[in-house]
Amino acid sequence: METFWSSPVGWLVLTAGQILAVLVWILLSLAFLLLADRKIWAGVQMRKGPNVVGPFGALQSFADFFKFVLKEIIIPAGADKTVFLLAPLISFTLAFAAWAVMPLAPGWVVSNINVGVLYLFAISSLGVYGIIMGGWASNSKYPFLGSLRSAAQMVSYEVSIGFVIITVILLTGSLNLATIVEHQAGGFWHWNVLGGGGLKGLPMALVMIPMSVIFFISALAETNRPPFDLPEAESELVAGYQVEYSSTPYLLFMIGEYANIVLMCALISVLFFGGWQAPFPTPFLAHWAPTAASFFGFLWFFAKIIFFFFLFAMVKAIVPRYRYDQLMRLGWKIFLPTSIVAVVLVAAWRVFGPGAGA
Amino acid sequence: MPLQAIAFYALAAVTVFAGLAVVFARNPVHSVLFLITAFFSAAGLFVLMGAEFLAMMLVVVYVGAVAVLFLFVVMMLDVDFATLRQGFARYLPLGGLVAAVLTVEMVLAATSVAHRGAASGSTAPAAPNGAMTNVEAIGRLLYTQYVYVFQAAGLVLLVAMIGAIVLTLKHRSGVKRQSVAAQMARTAKGGMKLVSITSGEGVDA
Numbered sequence: 431m432e433t434f435w436s437s438p439v440g441w442l443v444l445t446a447g448q449i450l451a452v453l454v455w456i457l458l459s460l461a462f463l464l465l466a467d468r469k470i471w472a473g474v475q476m477r478k479g480p481n482v483v484g485p486f487g488a489l490q491s492f493a494d495f496f497k498f499v500l501k502e503i504i505i506p507a508g509a510d511k512t513v514f515l516l517a518p519l520i521s522f523t524l525a526f527a528a529w530a531v532m533p534l535a536p537g538w539v540v541s542n543i544n545v546g547v548l549y550l551f552a553i554s555s556l557g558v559y560g561i562i563m564g565g566w567a568s569n570s571k572y573p574f575l576g577s578l579r580s581a582a583q584m585v586s587y588e589v590s591i592g593f594v595i596i597t598v599i600l601l602t603g604s605l606n607l608a609t610i611v612e613h614q615a616g617g618f619w620h621w622n623v624l625g626g627g628g629l630k631g632l633p634m635a636l637v638m639i640p641m642s643v644i645f646f647i648s649a650l651a652e653t654n655r656p657p658f659d660l661p662e663a664e665s666e667l668v669a670g671y672q673v674e675y676s677s678t679p680y681l682l683f684m685i686g687e688y689a690n691i692v693l694m695c696a697l698i699s700v701l702f703f704g705g706w707q708a709p710f711p712t713p714f715l716a717h718w719a720p721t722a723a724s725f726f727g728f729l730w731f732f733a734k735i736i737f738f739f740f741l742f743a744m745v746k747a748i749v750p751r752y753r754y755d756q757l758m759r760l761g762w763k764i765f766l767p768t769s770i771v772a773v774v775l776v777a778a779w780r781v782f783g784p785g786a787g788a
Numbered sequence: 789m790p791l792q793a794i795a796f797y798a799l800a801a802v803t804v805f806a807g808l809a810v811v812f813a814r815n816p817v818h819s820v821l822f823l824i825t826a827f828f829s830a831a832g833l834f835v836l837m838g839a840e841f842l843a844m845m846l847v848v849v850y851v852g853a854v855a856v857l858f859l860f861v862v863m864m865l866d867v868d869f870a871t872l873r874q875g876f877a878r879y880l881p882l883g884g885l886v887a888a889v890l891t892v893e894m895v896l897a898a899t900s901v902a903h904r905g906a907a908s909g910s911t912a913p914a915a916p917n918g919a920m921t922n923v924e925a926i927g928r929l930l931y932t933q934y935v936y937v938f939q940a941a942g943l944v945l946l947v948a949m950i951g952a953i954v955l956t957l958k959h960r961s962g963v964k965r966q967s968v969a970a971q972m973a974r975t976a977k978g979g980m981k982l983v984s985i986t987s988g989e990g991v992d993a
Contacts, residue, residue, distance in 0.1 A: 438790055438791045441791070442791075510815075510817075513817075513818075513821070543840065544840060544921045544922075544923065545840045545841055545844050545923060548841070548844035548845075548848065549844055551844075551848055552844050552847035552848045552851075552852060553847075555847070555848055555851070555852025555853070556847070556851060556852060558852075558856055559824070559856075559859075562856070562859055562860075562863070563821070566817060566863050574863075578860070578863075578864075581856055581859075581860055585852075585853060585856055585857075588852065588853075592848075605921075605923055755966070759968075
């Protein structure tokens with residue numbers, strides 16, 4: 431068996447199996463997170479939300495799935511057919527490709543590459559293509575306007591996300607996501623949001639707490655969530671870039687969007703809130719079986735993802751939509767300078783602070 | 789390693805095909821999309837060579853930012869394909885000349901590097917030897933040996949950026965703009981006047 435798993439074919443089978451496992455986990459979680467999103471939204475507005483399919487409407491997402499898949503795909507006349515169908519596929523694929531480097535638990539990662547953070551950043555910067563291509567290929571005004579808005583918005587907020595990520599990289603000294611998580615071991619006061627250096631690093635919390643807030647808000651903008659859902663602002667553009675989409679292509683856009691949201695939640699917890707680390711010291715894990723310890727970490731990670739998803743849903747429910755110039759002002763005139771100053775401060779702390787050279 | 793060979797040939801074939809398609813595609817938007825494909829597979833080739841940092845930078849900078857702007861502009865332009873193709877024959881000699889010069893230069897550079905070894909002449913940028921990731925290797929080189937050149941490159945970009953802003957900035961007079969500070973500073977005292985009205989008389993502004 432040893433030789434089979436180390437042979438190229440065995441490696442292919444093993445990797446494909448891991449990818450499939452992660453994929454199934456994300457898709458299943460998405461089905462229920464999507465329902466949770468609608469339920470939370472409904473709860474804030476004192477409605478019941480979906481409550482017909484299954485107990486408490488728990489199977490609503492599956493019903494929706496089958497409905498989407500069984501409907502007819504309509505391609506508008508004059509649309510660029512190839513690009514039109516390629517766009518949702520790109521959105522969908524990229525949203526899941528990013529998960530390849532996400533450390534789900536100690537040792538549970540499909541590909542533990544050295545430049546994991548950069549890979550995530552690169553993949554999320556590609557996400558804009560699905561939207562632009564979809565908007566352009568529809569050969570229609572509203573989708574096109576939506577996609578142009580989206581392109582400008584996503585490119586703008588990527589800049590501040592990039593600088594916020596740099597502060598985290600400076601604190602941990604690694605681009606590897608698993609190393610970043612391991613660096614935050616030992617309780618919540620070791621998490622990057624509180625400076626990442628235990629009690630000695632606490633002064634950096636003054637910089638890192640605002641950075642995590644900026645990252646959260648930029649993540650909202652990057653995933654086109656309310657209050658930054660201008661690309662699909664339904665009161666202005668009907669549904670923006672997805673107006674002309676129906677059936678399965680629309681479903682792919684939708685799943686891609688939610689997969690990206692969950693990815694951003696996971697990224698926030700990995701970068702700032704310790705990923706799979708429990709908020710208290712866990713020396714007892716050394717006596718556990720490795721699988722049990724990994725599962726323990728995975729539960730914490732999942733809980734953090736759900737918590738941030740809850741925040742995403744609450745923001746959607748209670749914050750009114752930004753105007754376009756306000757959105758751009760926030761990104762370029764407030765977040766960008768703030769995060770650049772933070773990079774300088776964190777770099778200075780690493781060089782002159784108590785943990786210098788570590 | 790057969791897997792790497794397969795990956796290399798697949799990526800190389802896609803790169804070359806996409807590169808050709810950039811030139812031959814009828815629709816300029818398709819050209820840009822093929823250009824993105826070419827960038828992306830070139831990044832894949834970088835990964836195969838062990839230069840994962842450069843690969844990610846290629847994707848982040850070129851695909852994620854530069855090509856988005858390309859696409860943006862090309863989509864907004866109303867390009868007439870027929871006239872675009874008429875110019876093809878006229879520009880062919882000049883374009884061919886430039887392409888030929890570039891090809892010769894690249895072949896020369898590649899052969900000389902192959903003869904002398906990539907790192908000959910300078911003092912060991914060193915292939916990542918396991919002890920050092922190539923992010924670290926590039927960082928050390930950029931911020932020690934080449935720090936002034938690196939900073940100068942940054943300054944050039946800054947000047948270019950400021951130049952672009954200066955050239956396009958236009959202060960239009962007579963445009964009402966939102967002043968957030970003024971809005972936030974507004975209080976009930978200065979912004980509102982309470983008038984007590986005797987009924988049946990109306991208000992005199």
